[in-house]
Amino acid sequence: MSDTDRIGTLVSWHLMQFVWNFSYLFFVFVVMIRIDLKLTLYLMLLIPVAAVLIAYFQKHLVVLNRKIREINSRITGNFNEGITGARSIRTLVVEDTMQKDFEKDTDLMRKTSINATHYSALFSSTVTILSSIALSLVLWQGGKLNLAGLMQIGTLSVFMSYALNMLEPVQGMIEMISQLIAVQVNIERLNRLLNTESDVKDSAEVIEKYGDVFEPKKENWEKLKGEVEFRNVSFHYPDGDEMVLENFSLHIPQGMNVAIVGETGAGKSTLVNLICRFFEPTEGQVLIDGRDVRERSQLWLHSNIGYVLQTPHLFSGTVRENMRYGKPDATDDDIMKALKLVHADEMVSRMPGGLDAEVGEGGDLLSTGEKQLLSFARALLADPGILVLDEATSSIDTETEKAIQDAINVMIRGRTSFMIAHRLSTVVDADVILVVSDGVIVEQGTHRELMEAGGYYYRLYTRQYEESMTREALL
Ligand SMILES: Nc1ncnc2c1ncn2[C@@H]1O[C@H](COP(=O)(O)OP(=O)(O)O)[C@@H](O)[C@H]1O
Numbered sequence: 388m389s390d391t392d393r394i395g396t397l398v399s400w401h402l403m404q405f406v407w408n409f410s411y412l413f414f415v416f417v418v419m420i421r422i423d424l425k426l427t428l429y430l431m432l433l434i435p436v437a438a439v440l441i442a443y444f445q446k447h448l449v450v451l452n453r454k455i456r457e458i459n460s461r462i463t464g465n466f467n468e469g470i471t472g473a474r475s476i477r478t479l480v481v482e483d484t485m486q487k488d489f490e491k492d493t494d495l496m497r498k499t500s501i502n503a504t505h506y507s508a509l510f511s512s513t514v515t516i517l518s519s520i521a522l523s524l525v526l527w528q529g530g531k532l533n534l535a536g537l538m539q540i541g542t543l544s545v546f547m548s549y550a551l552n553m554l555e556p557v558q559g560m561i562e563m564i565s566q567l568i569a570v571q572v573n574i575e576r577l578n579r580l581l582n583t584e585s586d587v588k589d590s591a592e593v594i595e596k597y598g599d600v601f602e603p604k605k606e607n608w609e610k611l612k613g614e615v616e617f618r619n620v621s622f623h624y625p626d627g628d629e630m631v632l633e634n635f636s637l638h639i640p641q642g643m644n645v646a647i648v649g650e651t652g653a654g655k656s657t658l659v660n661l662i663c664r665f666f667e668p669t670e671g672q673v674l675i676d677g678r679d680v681r682e683r684s685q686l687w688l689h690s691n692i693g694y695v696l697q698t699p700h701l702f703s704g705t706v707r708e709n710m711r712y713g714k715p716d717a718t719d720d721d722i723m724k725a726l727k728l729v730h731a732d733e734m735v736s737r738m739p740g741g742l743d744a745e746v747g748e749g750g751d752l753l754s755t756g757e758k759q760l761l762s763f764a765r766a767l768l769a770d771p772g773i774l775v776l777d778e779a780t781s782s783i784d785t786e787t788e789k790a791i792q793d794a795i796n797v798m799i800r801g802r803t804s805f806m807i808a809h810r811l812s813t814v815v816d817a818d819v820i821l822v823v824s825d826g827v828i829v830e831q832g833t834h835r836e837l838m839e840a841g842g843y844y845y846r847l848y849t850r851q852y853e854e855s856m857t858r859e860a861l862l
C-alpha cells in the first residue's frame with residue numbers, strides 16, 4: 388500500500404508539475420534564443436555537467452532508497468511476528484534478544500535514512516550552485532557585450548530576469564527527477580510482486596474447459612470418485628535440491644482408507660501435498676481417477692478434497708460462518724447434521740449462542756480439540772471425494788482423542804482417505820498402512836499383516852505401546 392501510494396502521488400501530482408515546469412522552461416528558452424542566441428548557448432553548456440551530477444546522485448539515492456524500503460519491510464515483519472508470537476517470546480524469555488534485534492533494525496533504518504537525506508540535500512545544493520553559475524555566466528558574458536556596446540543594458544536585464552526565473556522550474560524538474568528515482572524502487576518492488584508466478588498453474592486448455600478461480604465452469608466438472616495413483620513420481624521441493632521421492636509408484640483404489648506412518652521428515656506430508664497438487668511432481672505423474680492432475684483445474688481438485696491439518700485454522704467470526712467456509716450455501720440444518728456426525732453438536736449447543744457463538748481470532752476462544760472437531764465438520768460439509776488428515780490428532784490429548792477418532796471413523800466411511808498419524812493406535816483399522824522412510828514405502832499392509840511380519844512397523848508399534856503402558860503404570 389505504501390508503494391502504490393507513492394507511485395500514485397507521483398503520477399497525479401508530480402507529473403502535472405513536471406508538465407508545467409517543462410513548458411515554462413521551453414518558452415523561456417524560445418524567448419531567450421530570440422533575444423541572444425550566443426548567451427543562451429552558454430547557459431546550455433551547463434546541461435551536460437548537470438547530467439553527470441544527476442546520474443551520480445541517482446545511483447546513490449536509488450541504492451539507499453531500496454535499502455530503506457527493505458529495512459522497513461523487515462521491521463514491519465518483525466513487528467508483526469513479535470505481536471503474534473508474544474506468548475512464545477515470553478515463555479522462551481527472549482524479550483531481550485527480540486528488543487535488541489528490533490533496535491538494531493530501527494537503528495539501521497535511522498542511519499540509512501539520514502544518509503539518504505544527506506545525499507538529497509547535497510543534490511539540491513548542487514543544483515542551486517549550478518544555477519548561480521548560470522547566472523554568473525550571463526552577467527559575465529552579457530556584461531562584456533554591453534561594454535562593447537553590443538547589448539543594451541535593458542536587454543541584459545530582461546535576459547537576467549528570464550535566467551533567474553528559469554531557475555525555479557529547473558529545480559522543480561530536478562526535484563521531480565529525484566522523486567522519480569525514489570519511486571523507481573517502489574515500482575520495482577511492486578513489479579516483482581505482480582510478476583510473481585505461482586509454481587502450480589493450470590494450462591490454457593484446462594482453463595478453457597474448467598474455467599479459473601473467478602469463473603469456474605462447473606457444468607464441465609466431473610464428479611471425483613477418489614482413485615489415486617502415483618506413477619514413477621520423483622520429486623524435490625522447488626527450494627531444496629534433495630529428492631524427497633524417487634521413482635515412486637502407488638495405486639490406491641476408490642474408497643480405500645490409507646494410513647501413512649513414519650518418522651518426522653520421512654515424506655508423509657509430501658505425499659499428500661502432491662495429491663492435493665500443492666506441488667507438482669518433478670518427474671512422473673499423479674493421477675486422480677485415472678487422469679493426470681494437471682489435466683483438470685486446481686479449483687476442481689481442491690473443491691473435491693477435504694484437508695484437515697494438525698493445527699486446525701478457524702476464522703474469526705461465528706461457528707456458523709466458519710462452517711460455511713466448507714459450503715457457502717449450507718443451511719443451519721446441514722451444519723447441524725455435519726456437527727452431529729462428528730459428535731460436536733452438543734458441544735456447539737453448550738456454547739453461548741450456539742451457532743452464533745464467536746470463536747475469536749484464529750479460533751482463540753476454543754480448545755484445540757474443539758477447533759479440530761469444528762474443522763472436521765467443516766470438511767465434511769463439503770462432502771469431498773478424497774479426505775486428507777495430516778496429523779490431525781497429534782495436538783490433542785488422549786481424552787479428546789476418543790471423540791476425534793470416532794469422528795474420523797465417520798468421516799472416512801465411503802470415501803478415499805489418507806490419514807497421516809503420529810500415534811499408531813489411531814491407524815489400526817485402516818485398509819492399508821504405508822510405512823514411509825526416507826521417501827520410500829518400506830512396508831505396506833494391514834495392521835495385522837505388518838505386525839506378523841515383525842519389521843519396522845512392528846518395532847515402531849511395540850515401542851509406542853510400551854511407552855504408553857509405562858505412562859499408564861506411572862500415573
Ligand atoms: N516446503 C518445503 N521446501 C523444501 N523442503 C521441504 C519442504 N517441506 C518439506 N521439505 C523436506 O522434505 C522432506 C519430507 O518432509 P515432509 O513430507 O514434510 O515429512 P513428514 O513425513 O514429517 O510429513 C524433509 O526432509 C523436509 O525437510
Ligand SMILES: [Mg+2]
Binds near residue numbers: 655656657777
Ligand atoms: Mg508432516
